[in-house]
Amino acid sequence: MPRIPGSSTRRNAELGLLLFAMVIVAIFAATVEASQLDTLTSSFWVPPALLGILFVGLHFVVRFTAAHADPILIPTVALINGLGVAFLRRLDLGRAIVLKEPIPGVFGGTGGKQLMWTLLALILASVLLLVVRDHKVVSRYAYTLGLIGIVLVMLPAVLPASISEINGARLWIKVGGVSIQPGEFAKLALVSFFAYYLVRKREVLSLASRRFLGIDFPRGRDLGPVVTVWLLSLLVLVFEKDLGTALLYFGLFVVTLYVATERASWLIIGLVMFFGGVYVAYLLGASVGGPFANFYDRASVWLDPFNSEFYYREFGSSFQLVQGLLGLGTGGMFGTGPGSGSPLLVPEVRTDFIFAGMGEEIGLFGLSALLICYLLIVERGLRAALGVRDSFGKLVAGGLAFTLGLQVFVILGGITGLIPLTGQTTPFLSAGGSSLMANWLLVAMLLRISDAARRPATGGPAAQPTGPKQPPVQLHGAMTEVIKP
């Protein structure tokens, strides 16, 4: 029986899901206009259609460069990305109406900008897929990437505050009218470096160790470079006052270490260090103040946001958190419907608090669906890690997927009052080019690795040479160190 091209790779399913996602985005956009403008303009369908074309473009790039890639990833990410664009457009409309300004065009306002960023992000992702045909190639540049990662993280800290500071956090580079957040990209570079280094050292790390308090500690020289890079980035982030990102890198480091060494002790050490650090910072904030006061404020605001003392104070107020919660509560189970809520009452609703803004309009059911989409992306990423046969790929995919999940948890947990609030973007949803581009690059990397994972041992576009079964491809240049007593 002749094989239908694309049937085993599930690319057609991907295309179908993608179009389905765009239909949802179009319905969202139509509902927004109906309730905000009391009419449907002739152009409500333009952003969803354009997005559809862009995503289908990426779909074709995948079809030709990574035919076996996971078919779930692009449609789910596209759905979130599309809803983000549509919701930002909704905020533009609401703002224009309140300020009695003309309604921005399809390419105007934050929504239009986000559309442009999506285009750019998809181009970057396509380039990555076209250039990097085998994810193992990345390991060749591991040290370079590690260095780039550090530089990206450090850059805003060394630049003058005038071009790097927004709202007290020094995370940006503002050039002209555009501000980019280099740290977003550092995630990818650092994961690659950690993965490469840990794969090379994993045997040493798991075997050559000193036992202390029942926990195996590796020798300093084995762990040195990783710890150095990691500590550097943490220090810089603390200096830049971005605790959320610092937390992400911490999680990233601990998890890759755990996966590489297969030792649960790393998780325990990590968690103890983390919670111990947090508690000490809280105590220091309460007694000493100074650099820890900011953290103490956040923690106390989190514990009792509705306290009027916290609500009405000028700095470190719980105003934003409370307004976010009130928005979510007002939405309730079913939401007010797209375009019918008052998300503009929530500060920073375009960026950090976009989830609260959407929550008012799509309700608990809508947000749960969104949450499941994120979960799908993360678990599909982990599945790629499970499936891929080389250690480097496993660590990169696992690290990236876990970091993405952790980021979603940190920001959504902060907004919903589950954990103290730290400023983070909501991946694919928040307004902002850096986050969108970096996260699409992340998805492209996952696509690449999932392609390797799902590719049949024989056949397929990048077929193995025929003949006897090849030994598993060894990581480039990766030698296992011999342990010398």
Next chain:
Amino acid sequence: MNAPLRKAGVVILVLFGLLFANLNWVQAYKADDYRTSDYNGRVQVAEYEVPRGVIEAGKQPLAQSKATDGALKYLRVYPEKELYAPVIGYKPVNIGEVGIERSENDFLSGASDKLLADRISAMFTGEQPGGGNVVLSLIPKAQEVAWKQLTKNKSGATKGSAVAIDPRTGAIQAMVSMPSFDPNPLASHDNKAATAAYNELDKDKDKPLLNRATSENYPPGSVMKVIMASLALKNGYQQDTAIPASASYTAPGAGKPIKNAAPSVCPEAQVTLKQALTESCNTGFARLGVKLGGDKVKQEAQEWGFEQDDLSIGNLKGGGLPVAASRMGEMQNPDGSTDQAALAQSSIGQNEVRMTSVLGAMMAATVANGGQQMRPHLVKQLLSADRRAIYNANPETLRTPISDDVASDLKDMMVSVVENGTGTQARIDGFEVGGKTGTAENGEGEDPHGWFIGFAFDDKGQPVSAVCVMMERVPAAHGSSEAARIGGLIMKAAAGGGGD
């Protein structure tokens, strides 16, 4: 490496499970709390979508809503500023409302069940009906006179209150509290300015936010003698029954003698009951109280409305301005027997006796109304947005402390107070006026409070108004006669006899 990867997957599942559970907590369990939170601007925006109803009295708007350009579409304005503020209260944006604005909030905002029909018809017509209107029983002329005379009193008092009631219906004709406040800044849409205005008023040591007519009680002094006279009449005394008096009286066990206001007041050994009231004879009523006993005195005060904790003045179906209870206080020795000294003091409205201005006016009204105490109310009518009457106050009797005969005797005696006694300042042309003054000691070295309660009958013999005027810590002497003068003018205005 697959085992730890799988575990990482489980960790993510757990984290997302936590997110999901917390989202349920926020959006399902706590949703109503958040939706209606005072911090929630959406509540306010929705509340200000339709115009809040008008509060009016005598065709005069006292609180109304003005359209604005802002996010909150209507601004609450109070054209009469401080004049009605203690009664109407105010409707602030950021915190709860106060006064009639509070008790009739549902009706004014249009959320009341009484306006259900309006809301249903609005669903079909597509028009927002707005809130209902509240018509108060206040008579603007009487209110203005009360405020003007109280604030410009000749005794130099800076705090006080006045209440006028229609004795036949219980409708409040005037209610002022001094000092007062301008509610307009409190209703400002600028939250910061509104909070600042509130904080300033709240911190003011003169407590302008207080409605002194309803929420404060003070020693009533000689006003208490009306209740003592009633008690005597019920116990077989007549107006002309001779009761023991004298220049000075020391109750059994008392350290200090009770004296009269002046040596010329009832120095004789015996005076008639009527004379005792007319001249406000302290020794006579103190002896009377001791003779009749503490239980009877307490009982009598209670029959007149003392010790009532749940009185409120609004509409007769419930709600309104809560009225503080008036108290007789303790008159007992530790062993349970009556403390004669305290009883003697309490019988002339001293010791621990405390009375509100509202009850003072109700007492005078009871006498004027033949013994029936009508339930006081402020809300005369509730009108829908298109001014259909939804509720009309239907006067009801609250209690009947005295019979018609006792009422008639008390009326005669109180008229005598105004004709020949301490209350002559209250006289008004063309009306038969009765009343009782009171000067209440208020602790060592403090200026006394000046009281007057009274009533007026028109030329047809109908009781048209009853009043209570109370001035705190009157520096000049004769505070009570100034209170009587103001009381007379208020009643004249309430009866339609013009002001000033």
